[in-house]
Amino acid sequence: MAGDNPYLAHLPPHQRGVGPSNAAAKEPLYGFMPRKVKGEQVRKAMEQDINPFTKQPLSAQYKKILEVRKKLPVYAKMDEFFQMFSENQIIVMVGETGSGKTTQIPQFVAYSDLPHTRGKLVACTQPRRVAAMSVAKRVADEMDVQLGRQVGYSIRFEDMTEPGTTFLKYMTDGMLLREAMNDPDLTRYSTIILDEAHERTLATDILMGLLKSLAKRRSDLKIIVMSATLDALKFQKYFGLATDTAAPLFKVPGRTHPVEVFYTQEPEPDYVEAAIRTVLMIHRAEEPGDILLFLTGEEEIEDACRKIKLEADDLVNQDPDSVGPLMCIPLYSSLPPSQQQRIFDPPPTARTPDGPPGRKVVVSTNIAETSLTIDGIVYVVDPGFSKQKVYNPRIRVESLLVSPISKASAQQRAGRAGRTRPGKCFRLYTEKDFMSELEEQTYPEILRSNLSNTVLELVKLGIKDLVRFDYVDAPAPETLMRALELLNYLAALDDEGNLTPLGAIMAEFPLDPQLSKLLIVSPEFKCSNEMLTITSMMSVPNVWIRPANQRREADAAKQMLTVPDGDHLTLLNVYNQYVLNKHDKNWAWTNYLSQRALMQADNVRAQLQRTMEKFDVDLVSLSDERKLYINIRQALVCGFFMQVAHKEGEKGNYLTVKDNQVVALHPSCGLDSQPEWVIFNEFVLTTRPYIRTVSDVKAEWLLDYATNYFDVASFPDGETKRALQRVVNKRAGKAAARLDGGSREGSADPRDKKKRKKQ
DNA sequence: GAGCACTGC
Numbered sequence: 106m107a108g109d110n111p112y113l114a115h116l117p118p119h120q121r122g123v124g125p126s127n128a129a130a131k132e133p134l135y136g137f138m139p140r141k142v143k144g145e146q147v148r149k150a151m152e153q154d155i156n157p158f159t160k161q162p163l164s165a166q167y168k169k170i171l172e173v174r175k176k177l178p179v180y181a182k183m184d185e186f187f188q189m190f191s192e193n194q195i196i197v198m199v200g201e202t203g204s205g206k207t208t209q210i211p212q213f214v215a216y217s218d219l220p221h222t223r224g225k226l227v228a229c230t231q232p233r234r235v236a237a238m239s240v241a242k243r244v245a246d247e248m249d250v251q252l253g254r255q256v257g258y259s260i261r262f263e264d265m266t267e268p269g270t271t272f273l274k275y276m277t278d279g280m281l282l283r284e285a286m287n288d289p290d291l292t293r294y295s296t297i298i299l300d301e302a303h304e305r306t307l308a309t310d311i312l313m314g315l316l317k318s319l320a321k322r323r324s325d326l327k328i329i330v331m332s333a334t335l336d337a338l339k340f341q342k343y344f345g346l347a348t349d350t351a352a353p354l355f356k357v358p359g360r361t362h363p364v365e366v367f368y369t370q371e372p373e374p375d376y377v378e379a380a381i382r383t384v385l386m387i388h389r390a391e392e393p394g395d396i397l398l399f400l401t402g403e404e405e406i407e408d409a410c411r412k413i414k415l416e417a418d419d420l421v422n423q424d425p426d427s428v429g430p431l432m433c434i435p436l437y438s439s440l441p442p443s444q445q446q447r448i449f450d451p452p453p454t455a456r457t458p459d460g461p462p463g464r465k466v467v468v469s470t471n472i473a474e475t476s477l478t479i480d481g482i483v484y485v486v487d488p489g490f491s492k493q494k495v496y497n498p499r500i501r502v503e504s505l506l507v508s509p510i511s512k513a514s515a516q517q518r519a520g521r522a523g524r525t526r527p528g529k530c531f532r533l534y535t536e537k538d539f540m541s542e543l544e545e546q547t548y549p550e551i552l553r554s555n556l557s558n559t560v561l562e563l564v565k566l567g568i569k570d571l572v573r574f575d576y577v578d579a580p581a582p583e584t585l586m587r588a589l590e591l592l593n594y595l596a597a598l599d600d601e602g603n604l605t606p607l608g609a610i611m612a613e614f615p616l617d618p619q620l621s622k623l624l625i626v627s628p629e630f631k632c633s634n635e636m637l638t639i640t641s642m643m644s645v646p647n648v649w650i651r652p653a654n655q656r657r658e659a660d661a662a663k664q665m666l667t668v669p670d671g672d673h674l675t676l677l678n679v680y681n682q683y684v685l686n687k688h689d690k691n692w693a694w695t696n697y698l699s700q701r702a703l704m705q706a707d708n709v710r711a712q713l714q715r716t717m718e719k720f721d722v723d724l725v726s727l728s729d730e731r732k733l734y735i736n737i738r739q740a741l742v743c744g745f746f747m748q749v750a751h752k753e754g755e756k757g758n759y760l761t762v763k764d765n766q767v768v769a770l771h772p773s774c775g776l777d778s779q780p781e782w783v784i785f786n787e788f789v790l791t792t793r794p795y796i797r798t799v800s801d802v803k804a805e806w807l808l809d810y811a812t813n814y815f816d817v818a819s820f821p822d823g824e825t826k827r828a829l830q831r832v833v834n835k836r837a838g839k840a841a842a843r844l845d846g847g848s849r850e851g852s853a854d855p856r857d858k859k860k861r862k863k864q
Numbered sequence: 865g866a867g868c869a870c871t872g873c
Contacts, residue, residue: 233872438870438871475870492870494870505868562873647868712873
């Protein structure tokens with residue numbers, strides 16, 4: 106009887122019906138017992154004329170899409186899924202590309218959970234925003250609902266959900282982590298699906314740890330971990346709730362075309378040269394079909410494109426009857442979207458009606474491995490390298506290094522050749538190297554990152570013992586120690602590692618802790634409006650554009666906007682000028698600035714401002730610009746006192762404080778002199794160690810605003826310590842002299858000696 | 865006298 110089903114109880118009596126036959130006619134989900142639903146019931150419900158979730162008639166479009174859905178590999182395994190879902194709290198699922206897991210599994214779960222009947226949601230996380238948006242749109246169409254109503258998405262800057270109505274929500278993994286910080290039990294959700302878990306993003310890794318422990322507290326919460334690779338066993342073991350048991354595996358085959366893989370006989374000494382040679386060989390000898398070549402970065406890609414073009418033109422000239430035209434398109438993230446769109450252009454047509462057909466070559470960074478899919482690719486050239494982030498906790502430096510890719514990554518790259526028809530993948534390394542030298546999986550991000558932000562989040566989440574937190578892969582203890590040390594110096598954590606009230610507010614900002622600290626102290630320096638701008642500018646990609654053929658013009662334009670006291674002030678100036686020029690695209694263009702980055706900064710600034718207002722951090726400014734600029738640099742010390750360098754000798758060398766790394770000012774630095782003390786935002790390791798985004802600071806400020814860190818006694822011996830000691834002595838002498846009644850004030854302040862340089 | 869791989873809040 107309808108009355109027996111608690112999940113119909115919310116319906117008004119006329120919808121509940123009076124008896125089984127009547128109820129079945131009016132209630133499409135009649136007889137559905139939550140989490141005891143069977144595939145047969147769901148298939149039947151899908152075939153009805155009424156949308157079970159909205160009670161509206163289903164459209165013709167719905168039926169058309171349903172026919173397509175039925176052909177997905179995951180659809181055929183529906184019964185198995187529902188059985189496993191009913192019987193287990195945690196499931197690990199493996200579905201290769203084309204299985205339909207991302208679109209179908211969350212819908213299956215909705216049919217079983219019936220979240221709409223009890224005010225709950227089903228969440229499905231994605232590592233990337235575009236994926237969350239586009240999948241949500243597709244699923245809304247499949248379910249015949251309007252995007253943002255029953256099915257929605259939530260990403261930074263955009264919440265496309267309707268509270269009380271949305272019951273299926275796609276979201277970025279970072280967004281769910283944010284939610285967990287304010288609701289550690291994630292009470293709104295009945296089931297949480299972590300998609301693309303094999304990518305092992307920092308946020309997904311932390312979520313896996315949280316959900317594993319949350320599963321013990323919330324027996325009503327179900328968890329599905331979805332992954333594309335065969336390394337599911339690791340997740341199964343990790344999520345086995347009792348010792349020695351593994352979480353069950355739900356496996357669905359993919360649906361792609363076969364890709365034939367070729368290896369080189371010998372290792373290639375120069376992979377770029379070998380890659381170019383291979384592309385031209387394919388163009389000469391292989392059947393029509395586009396080529397995707399993976400290289401590591403912008404410069405390498407632009408260079409390879411030039412060479413491929415030159416050589417292809419030569420080939421065509423030599424042998425116009427058998428070699429068709431070749432079009433070479435670069436692809437990397439910092440290209441403007443209009444340029445990125447070029448990858449979808451059709452290949453060039455044959456030069457004569459019955460001449461050899463044209464071909465398209467896309468030369469791309471890793472962006473084409475996961476984020477962007479190009480149809481029509483039949484050949485993949487894989488030299489086996491990519492730029493990867495590595496973190497060295499000893500010197501607290503994150504850097505990008507060209508490194509060999511993993512087997513999983515090589516497989517993913519090869520797969521890009523088989524999306525539309527059978528393809529070929531040319532690996533520019535030997536099969537032996539593939540088997541024995543490449544790691545199985547790319548190192549998870551948590552092992553390659555500075556974790557100061559993550560540690561603050563974990564503490565805010567109530568994780569007491571960070572070292573013993575149940576990580577899928579535990580970071581190096583030294584990395585955790587470095588993070589704890591920084592957070593303690595910033596006063597976000599007390600000496601026992603507990604969150605301070607300051608730390609609690611810092612954790613609310615989507616920023617590195619140094620930056621959130623800056624924002625919170627900035628009202629004391631009467632520069633919070635300005636710090637808000639500087640912080641925003643530091644959280645977006647580089648705003649400076651420097652085209653290879655217009656470097657001089659670009660540098661001149663930059664010089665006009667430069668504030669010689671520090672790059673931080675230059676960033677402030679750039680943003681202010683952008684606003685003064687009414688966010689004009691042309692102004693940005695003529696000044697060699699990235700309009701896209703400036704718009705992002707605007708967006709970030711608005712979001713940070715809302716957070717500041719929420720926590721009553723005053724928004725203030727000083728009208729005296731000279732004083733303001735000094736105050737800003739003083740406030741910078743409060744966040745970045747651990748990133749200070751001291752000048753050594755006259756060769757432009759600096760030593761980082763305490764770590765004693767020899768560094769140089771980055772050539773992009775706008776300082777017009779070499780100040781004795783500088784504060785820097787970034788340490789980059791390229792042709793040599795550089796510090797980037799640098800400002801001039803005074804030793805006195807270091808002593809005054811970072812007293813704990815600049816405790817001279819605790820410094821390692823060296824020139825830096827002696828320089829600091831001189832300042833301390835001078836001050837002590839001054840104080841003593843003042844006590845004696847004598848006054849030599851003014852001359853002791855280096856600020857007065859130094860000529861003011863104002864633009 | 866260099867270079868932002870790629871995401872995310």
